[in-house]
Structure formats: structure tokens, C-alpha cells
Amino acid sequence: MRFLTFNHAGKESWGVITNEGVIDLGNLLGSSLLEVLQQDRLDAMKKLANGLEVDYKAEDVEFLPPISNPGKIACVGVNYANRNAEYKDGSEAPKFPSLFIRTPDSFTGHDKPLIRPPESDKLDYEGEIVIIIGKEGRRIAEEDAYDHIAGITIMNEGTLRDWVRHAKFNVTQGKNFIHSGAMGPWMVTADEFTPEQFENMRVTTRVNGEVRQDDTTASMMFPFKYIISYFSKFFHLKPGDVIATGTPNGAGARFEPPRYLVPGDVVEIDVEGVGTLVNGVKDEVL
Numbered sequence: 466m467r468f469l470t471f472n473h474a475g476k477e478s479w480g481v482i483t484n485e486g487v488i489d490l491g492n493l494l495g496s497s498l499l500e501v502l503q504q505d506r507l508d509a510m511k512k513l514a515n516g517l518e519v520d521y522k523a524e525d526v527e528f529l530p531p532i533s534n535p536g537k538i539a540c541v542g543v544n545y546a547n548r549n550a551e552y553k554d555g556s557e558a559p560k561f562p563s564l565f566i567r568t569p570d571s572f573t574g575h576d577k578p579l580i581r582p583p584e585s586d587k588l589d590y591e592g593e594i595v596i597i598i599g600k601e602g603r604r605i606a607e608e609d610a611y612d613h614i615a616g617i618t619i620m621n622e623g624t625l626r627d628w629v630r631h632a633k634f635n636v637t638q639g640k641n642f643i644h645s646g647a648m649g650p651w652m653v654t655a656d657e658f659t660p661e662q663f664e665n666m667r668v669t670t671r672v673n674g675e676v677r678q679d680d681t682t683a684s685m686m687f688p689f690k691y692i693i694s695y696f697s698k699f700f701h702l703k704p705g706d707v708i709a710t711g712t713p714n715g716a717g718a719r720f721e722p723p724r725y726l727v728p729g730d731v732v733e734i735d736v737e738g739v740g741t742l743v744n745g746v747k748d749e750v751l
Contacts, residue, residue, distance in 0.1 A: 466511050467740075468616065469651040470498050471574075472527040481510075482651055486519030487526050493517075498652070499532050502599055502615050502704035507654065528575035530648040531618050532597060537706040538567040540593075540622060540640070541692060544711025545684045562687045562695060567709075571641045572620075575650035578747040579623050581728065582642050588726045588746065591622035591712035592670035592678050592734035596689060597652050598706040605697040610690035611660060613702065616652035619668075619734050619742040620709050623647065626718045626725070647744045648707075658738060663689050667737040668713060673730055680713035681737075687711075 470479045471487065478491030479498040490510060491497070501510055542563035573579065581588045599615025623646035629639030640646075658666075663682065670678035682688060687695070692710060696702060717724040726732065730746045 466514065466654050466657070467651040468498055468507075468510070468531065468654065469649070470529045470531050470533050472529060473521055473525065477529065477533065480520075481514040482523060483519060486523055487521045488514050488517050489520040490514065492520070497533065499534060499705040502532075502597075505600075505704075507599060507615060511654065528577070528650050530569070530572050530574055531652040532705050532707060534569055535705045535707045536703050537700065538569065538709070539696060539700070539707070540565050540567055540709040541687065541711040542636070544687055545680055545713045546686050558686055562692060564696075565636050565640055567622075567646070568641050570643055572646045572648045573644040573744070574647065575742055576744070577647070578644075578745040579621065579647060579726065579732070580642070580644040580747060580749045581726065582625070582645070582749045583751065584642075585625040585627050586725065586727075587626040587718075587723070588645060589624045589626050589717045590670060590672060590677070590726060590732045591620075591624060591716055592668050593620040593622050593709045593712050594666060594668050594682065594736050594739075595620045595648065596693070596708040596710060598702050598708070599655065599704055601701065601703045602697050603701050605694050605702070607690040607694045610693035611655070611663065613693055614655040614689070615704065616654045617658065617736070617739050618648060618652045619650070619736045619739055621647040621732055621734055621742060621744055622709055622712060623726075626723070647742060649742055650740055653739045662738060667735075669735045670715065671733045671735075672717075672724075672726070677717070678713045678715035682710070684713070685711065
């Protein structure tokens with residue numbers, strides 16, 4: 466089932482999206498999708514939605530990131546084996562995943578523009594598969610990791626390439642400009658996927674219709690279950706936490722010359738079994 470967070474008539478809500486439209490569970494029950502996960506009510510909400518009619522057409526709502534204020538947005542860097550080779554620095558494959566944190570307001574929703582700030586013209590795209598945690602845990606065994614997934618969504622992990630090099634040991638600055646990335650359109654619940662699908666899920670990024678990235682999770686150096694287990698050694702993973710699992714090769718910075726995003730571009734990111742996240746690009750209005 467597909468759960469989403471959205472605005473309608475100036476009011477934030479949440480619910481389920483079907484082929485017919487949006488079921489507004491927030492108007493019926495209050496609360497938020499994050500609170501539903503925290504209270505372990507996702508299964509109950511799926512049963513409830515099955516008996517309800519749609520309230521709005523999809524085109525009449527404004528899509529927001531599925532989890533509007535997650536406790537953590539943890540991002541894995543350089544996770545696809547061929548992306549490590551793409552750096553052409555002669556380094557061996559890493560033994561452990563790279564990690565950085567993003568803030569909620571660095572993301573916008575589906576069908577809304579990525580914002581290019583005046584500080585940089587090097588806004589780049591990164592198509593990623595995102596895990597949303599549904600069950601809390603510490604030191605989670607890999608064989609139990611999938612039990613902790615509430616669902617899957619999509620991220621454009623937009624990056625200001627020059628700003629990730631402002632400091633020696635971190636990339637935080639270039640990863641956190643306001644609305645430089647996007648998340649959505651919705652969360653597809655984990656029961657829609659098998660372990661085999663988690664381990665061979667395709668992500669494809671197109672810019673203005675041209676395929677730039679195309680790979681599957683089978684190429685990951687650190688698969689979903691390893692990431693959850695590893696992160697839970699130092700994080701207390703909690704319902705609603707967001708984990709971005711890395712991007713395949715083909716980001717704009719890796720072309721010669723680089724192909725950064727400019728106003729008017731349209732980025733589409735497909736994830737198998739989830740859907741398509743679409744965003745334009747605009748300059749920040751000062």
C-alpha cells in the first residue's frame with residue numbers, strides 16, 4: 466500500500482494514495498504518518514483504508530516528503546561498487562559504509578522544484594532508494610533487518626558539489642542547502658516486497674528524458690540488511706527514521722565536462738515497485 470503526506474487546501478495531512486486518488490486519513494483520525502509508525506498502527510491503517518472511498522484527486526494535493534519530520538535522515542555515500550571505481554582515485558572498495566546526515570528542510574516533495582542557491586551553480590542529482598524504519602532497535606542482526614522496515618520511498622539526494630569540499634573531513638555543507646533535494650512521492654509498505662526484490666531493486670535517473678543512472682541494489686557493496694545492522698550499532702533506530710542507501714554511477718559531476726542541473730531541467734527517478742519522483746529545478750528567489 467502507498468502512504469503519503471500532503472497538503473490540501475493549506476492543511477497538512479496524510480493518508481493512502483490509490484489509482485483513483487487520495488484517502489485522507491489525517492482528516493479522519495488526526496495524527497501523522499510518523500506517529501502512526503511510532504504507535505505501530507500501520508497494519509491497522511491499511512485495513513481501514515481498504516474500506517474507504519477516495520477524498521481527492523491526486524492532482525489536487527501538494528506532495529510532501531512521506532515522513533515530514535523524521536528523527537534521523539542518515540545517508541550512505543559511495544555504496545555501488547562501480548561508483549567507487551568512478552572516482553578513479555585508485556582506492557580499494559571500502560570496508561565500512563560512509564555516512565552523513567541531512568536535515569528535513571533540505572528536502573522538498575514530489576513535483577516541486579529543487580532549489581539552486583546563489584552560492585553555487587553546481588547542483589547535482591543523485592537518485593536513491595530510501596528505507597523508512599518501522600520498528601525500533603539496537604544491534605539488529607542482519608537476518609532480522611527486514612523486519613524493521615516500514616516501507617520504501619525515493620530520494621533525489623541533491624548535492625552542491627563545490628560545497629561538499631569546503632572542509633577536509635565532511636560533506637555536510639553541500640548536502641543541506643534548503644530544498645536542494647527531494648523525497649517521495651509516497652512510501653510503499655514493506656509487505657509489497659520480497660527479500661529477493663530488496664536485493665535486486667532497480668533505480669533509474671533521467672534528466673530531461675535522458676538516462677543518467679541505472680543500476681540495481683545487487684551492485685551495492687553494503688546491502689539493505691547490512692546497512693540497518695551496521696547503523697543500529699551506534700544509532701537507536703526508531704520508527705520514521707530515514708536511511709538513504711546511496712546512488713549509482715552517472716551523477717552529473719562524473720561527466721567530462723560536468724553536467725550540473727540548471728533551471729528548467731526535469732529530473733525523474735524511478736524505483737522498481739515504488740514509482741517515480743519528479744522534480745524541476747529553479748533558482749532561489751532572494
